[in-house]
Amino acid sequence: MTRRLEHIPLFGILVRMYRRRLTPRGQYLLWLVVATALVGLDTRRTQVYLLFAVAAGLFIVATVFAMRPRPRAQLECRLPERATALQPVAVHARVTNTRQRLFGDLQITFPTPEGSAAAFHPSAVLLETDRAGPHETSTELHIPKRGRYVLPGPVLRWTDPLRLATSRAQSLPEHTLLVYPRYYTMSEFLVPVGRRYQPGGIPLSSSTGDAIEFVGTRDYREGDPVKNIHWRSWARRGKPVVKEYQEEYFCRIAIILDTFLSKKPSPAELATFESAISVVASVADYFSRSEYIVDILAAGPDIYEVSAGRSLAYLDNILDVLACLEPCYEPPFATIGPHLFDKLAQITTVVAVLQDWDAPREEFLRRVCAQGTAVRGIIVHEGETSRPWHHVGAELGELSTLTPADVEQLLAAEGYRA
Numbered sequence: 415m416t417r418r419l420e421h422i423p424l425f426g427i428l429v430r431m432y433r434r435r436l437t438p439r440g441q442y443l444l445w446l447v448v449a450t451a452l453v454g455l456d457t458r459r460t461q462v463y464l465l466f467a468v469a470a471g472l473f474i475v476a477t478v479f480a481m482r483p484r485p486r487a488q489l490e491c492r493l494p495e496r497a498t499a500l501q502p503v504a505v506h507a508r509v510t511n512t513r514q515r516l517f518g519d520l521q522i523t524f525p526t527p528e529g530s531a532a533a534f535h536p537s538a539v540l541l542e543t544d545r546a547g548p549h550e551t552s553t554e555l556h557i558p559k560r561g562r563y564v565l566p567g568p569v570l571r572w573t574d575p576l577r578l579a580t581s582r583a584q585s586l587p588e589h590t591l592l593v594y595p596r597y598y599t600m601s602e603f604l605v606p607v608g609r610r611y612q613p614g615g616i617p618l619s620s621s622t623g624d625a626i627e628f629v630g631t632r633d634y635r636e637g638d639p640v641k642n643i644h645w646r647s648w649a650r651r652g653k654p655v656v657k658e659y660q661e662e663y664f665c666r667i668a669i670i671l672d673t674f675l676s677k678k679p680s681p682a683e684l685a686t687f688e689s690a691i692s693v694v695a696s697v698a699d700y701f702s703r704s705e706y707i708v709d710i711l712a713a714g715p716d717i718y719e720v721s722a723g724r725s726l727a728y729l730d731n732i733l734d735v736l737a738c739l740e741p742c743y744e745p746p747f748a749t750i751g752p753h754l755f756d757k758l759a760q761i762t763t764v765v766a767v768l769q770d771w772d773a774p775r776e777e778f779l780r781r782v783c784a785q786g787t788a789v790r791g792i793i794v795h796e797g798e799t800s801r802p803w804h805h806v807g808a809e810l811g812e813l814s815t816l817t818p819a820d821v822e823q824l825l826a827a828e829g830y831r832a
Contacts, residue, residue, distance in 0.1 A: 790812050
């Protein structure tokens with residue numbers, strides 16, 4: 415009801431002024447003024463009007479102070495660019511007053527978008543201005559869910575001497591924050607590995623792992639990169655000569671996430687989806703510390719791709735995608751196009767994190783195995799799966815199951831990382 419009334423221009427202005435221009439103490443005083451005004455209407459039977467007069471007088475004086483211009487002070491506050499769900503983040507602010515002290519103190523407010531799960535504790539901090547020099551304060555940002563958040567910038571205002579109302583504001587620009595899913599550190603994660611030829615060789619990926627070998631020189635051919643020219647041989651022979659390298663065969667792993675949810679998912683299904691994302695993040699964290707090339711492929715209406723490992727990208731690149739990943743409401747495994755299988759043609763091992771086991775998922779993994787790719791499957795599901803999976807374990811590779819409760823225990827036991 416209140417949100418509907420906020421669409422009325424005048425009422426919306428009053429609500430915003432109440433929330434932004436009054437401190438909690440001032441809000442209490444306003445309700446005291448209203449209550450005493452109603453109770454003290456009959457001045458012949460009660461003297462509550464005297465209390466009303468005092469409260470209203472204080473409120474009027476605070477309102478006069480609130481008409482002052484915005485503070486001429488330098489506000490500095492560095493909000494985080496990335497955070498992890500359920501892990502508090504310390505936020506520090508610094509205010510340098512560029513003018514002589516006025517009556518009243520300064521208040522820094524840390525607003526959050528309406529309806530957002532993000533919250534600052536405390537959301538408003540008062541700074542006493544009776545001493546010279548910069549003033550510093552801190553608060554904590556709490557966000558229970560992963561995702562992309564656009565946070566309004568911190569707001570600086572003057573307060574009246576009684577700290578009832580605030581002046582017009584000086585504010586910083588809004589800030590975008592990515593909140594990562596929780597994940598735990600794996601000490602060991604065994605997968606079947608192999609080696610497969612990668613077009614372009616290891617130079618396209620990084621310089622770690624299998625070393626690239628210089629095998630000799632040859633005459634320059636049109637299209638050869640200039641960086642491969644062997645200048646000494648060119649000077650000796652009088653014609654262009656390029657260095658020749660051995661092409662690379664190495665292990666490349668793809669982590670495929672099942673993002674399918676029903677159109678009206680239950681809380682249990684949503685919990686399973688978030689647990690599956692935590693498992694993918696944990697597996698990606700393990701491989702990011704190895705020498706494998708790792709690709710993240712989220713199966714849904716769009717194929718999200720990000721590569722990591724061997725210094726090609728940092729783990730943050732993977733977590734950026736997982737932070738903003740949305741569920742798919744149409745069964746993806748029955749409609750996956752050839753693009754994904756073209757990508758898998760260069761993959762030696764697939765780690766598939768599934769939310770259930772049924773015929774389309776089984777058929778998908780069979781098609782992956784038919785390309786000569788090894789499979790390691792993790793089924794994150796509560797209770798019995800839609801179809802028994804134990805009988806296909808030997809055919810499709812190693813399969814295992816986790817419940818959302820198991821994932822929560824792993825997060826609690828080993829601690830999730832930021």
